[in-house]
Amino acid sequence: MSVLFETSLGDIVIDLEVDSCPKTSENFLKLCKVYYYNLNAFFNVSKDFLAQIGDPTATGTGGESIWSYIASQSEGTSVPRYFTPELTPKLKHTHRGTVSMAVAPSVNGNAGGCGSQFFITLADNIEYLDGKHAAFGHVVEGLDTLDKLNEVFTDQDGRPFKDVRIRHVVVLDDPFPDPEGLVKPPSSPTRPPDNSNRIAEDEDPLATLPEEEEERERRKRAAEASALTLEMVGDLPFANVRPPENVLFVCKLNPVTRDEDLELIFSRFGTIMSCQVIRDKKTGDSLQYAFIEFDKREDAEQAYFKMQNVLIDDRRIWVDFSQSVARLNTTWSNNPKMGLRRQRDNGGYGGREDLEATRRYRGEQGRGGREYDMVFDVPDGDSGRRRKRSRSGHRERDEDRSRERRRRRSRSPHDRRPRSPRRR
Template structure:
């Protein structure tokens, strides 16, 4: 008794153990016969352990009931499940073991109920399932398909990102009689709308589909624009990343510097009511920057002006007209509203921090010069005043004074911790240092190591001379007496 599963990953042949689990085998065969498992998704994939299937809709569908046994389909929901049997000789010891998924009975935890879902092991020694899943078959062909399922890319819940589904079931041998009311369909049914709604990435989708260079560049630009918009939202320059520019605002550039707001409003007013018309000017000099924004009351009036005024001669200049891409006014309105809400709540500036708005930009909004004719700095007057006070306090404390010169006499006296022994050692060190020859300049070959000339060396007594011996003894006695002191 065998069943062939045609899946999107390949074919699997399952041999049924009718002598050990007759109830489970009958339920499984009859469900395959009515094509109940068609389009059922593979889910709960645990690598090197198991996967689960048998629910026509799968666990991702809100309308899924978890599946039903053949008797529940024929007789009603009261027989949706049946008590599972566990044969003591059947264990989950090898890969490809097929068993019914069970759940404990609500009133009797020792009884476990099965329906339509079944489990296929993907590894050996999966004894954790013993006593929890009722074994009724084993895979005899299609172990390469099990390897594909085992290596499928899944989400955190074990659902494959690319759908793996049962396409068709073929019964190779059926020893059971059909229960009353069972009718085998003449052909494999098409997936229902509820089943199609659970598709994530279709198994036949071409993931390596080649696109032309223009389309790929367009996709890349859209991704880059979304990333930049998200960055501006995090910085507070945009109210939200998906903000769009208004569709009733026209951008006009290449204006003559003598063109005024009233001139533009008079020329463009024939297309419709104008809410605002503003020529952008330099904040310090008031000179025109030769572009303007015109806001119409109606979107259709804005579109008409765009098509009619392109390249029109105004004050000896041919203007350029386009739809506005600026959202600065929307951002200012949103930012002002948000700040007003925070002030009403008493939470301070951005993020509940008091006075954080002044750190939004490097300079003040008006960029005016101070009384000395200098530009505004990054730090405000309060910060600079606090910094000057800190530096003045440090000078008063003498923190930045140079260190005093070393007092050698005091350092020598400080060595007398042991009754003058250290001082004597210091004297001996000075004496030894004074007796050592000078090494800071090259020695004259005509002079000895004590820098004495030839005439001095000629007057030096010989080693065998008595006077030399007397002088040597006198020097040694002097040194001995000095050490005693």
């Protein structure tokens, strides 16, 4: 008559003394049969002494016998929580791996006895337990698992910091008939019966990743933190923003290359929504890079592979996918409250269907709302208009002064009348 415990530290096989302890063995086997011990945790582990389990609450105060468990599943019946075990003098705690039922003392007139809690000794010759607790079995396989259990780290109450649980129970041999009213559950429980805040049994707090993976994780966390910071200060529309997948970045251009030239060359791959060579705002000179937006991502991919290192205006250009999100920040948003309204030529953006033009820019026509700015240069609409007005005012005053100076120079010397002498 044996039972197999599959624990988080390894397997343990227990043989029962059914001839010497029939009632205790029956109680233990039937509790195993109804999955009562599944996912129970070892809540009291004392080094070189014992490891206690069998309380679903993992507090040392819970648990009940199989007969009390059956009565609790039906209405109108009442059975004592504990039963009286057999205390056989010849069964002693002389060997490591002895299995005993924990005997509860009498409290407030209530009879003591055994419920579901049991323990396994972790050392030999523990005579202190003889006659006080009911030994009814011994471990025949899994002594190495007991060694691991003996070395776990525990708190001041003996509870392991990292949970050690019985994952599954298999009854290998059961000679006893089922008690009346015993119903075996269709499946074993999937959640532990206790509310544990310990380290999970499948978690390794001391696990270390390879150096490459640690560096990769560190960079990933740093990138997520930086993206969240940029979102908070307003440089990104949202932290997980992605660059558009249908926009190409073209650099190493000849300064004489115009927007129309690039659009004509790249248009053979598909419909181009916009093509803009970025220029200096003051001088108007080309900065020798451009952005080309295709209607479809597939067209952009084809142009990326075909136009790499192509000669345009005696220059070998370099083509890559755009990594800039400045345009999304200034012109686009993913506000779900705006619904699925789209402009005629703006059905989503950058491969994301949830990116929509904001109301502020929907009324703009032509190319004014679709132009790219210089890389990392995000304009401020209000301040830009104020600067334009102030510059235009200075320019008008300068032109008036220039016209006045030219008019004075153009006057002929013969037209100037001599001044009359002052009279004294």
